[in-house]
Amino acid sequence: xxxxxxxxxxxxxxxxxxxxxxxxxxxxxxxxxxxxxxxxxxxxxxxxxxxxxxxxxxxxxxxxxxxxxxxxxxxxxxxxxxxxxxxxxxxxxxxx
Numbered sequence: 001x002x003x004x005x006x007x008x009x010x011x012x013x014x015x016x017x018x019x020x021x022x023x024x025x026x027x028x029x030x031x032x033x034x035x036x037x038x039x040x041x042x043x044x045x046x047x048x049x050x051x052x053x054x055x056x057x058x059x060x061x062x063x064x065x066x067x068x069x070x071x072x073x074x075x076x077x078x079x080x081x082x083x084x085x086x087x088x089x090x091x092x093x094x095x096x
Contacts, residue, residue: 007034011041011065016049020056024063031064043068043090051077057087067091 009030014023027039043065046056050073057068068090075081084092 007036009036009039013042015045027064039065040067041065044070044074053079054083
């Protein structure tokens with residue numbers, strides 16, 4: 001039996017307020033056109049250009065991102081430590 005193709009949208013580094021605003025503005029249009037199954041974005045610099053916090057993660061999830069990835073800057077804000085313990089939609093680096 002043939003398997004169904006999965007449509008992904010992968011977004012590189014979302015940096016700061018400008019990056020979040022771009023995602024809020026453009027992602028709904030891209031979602032409407034391509035009907036992805038999953039949208040994944042790197043969110044490790046979404047909070048002021050360095051780190052991630054609950055407010056910025058929530059903003060990106062509300063804009064239509066399903067999963068955020070992180071890297072070496074993901075815990076640069078103190079608030080991230082609690083968020084990373086509870087938010088399952090954020091992929092942590094292996095060395096977390």
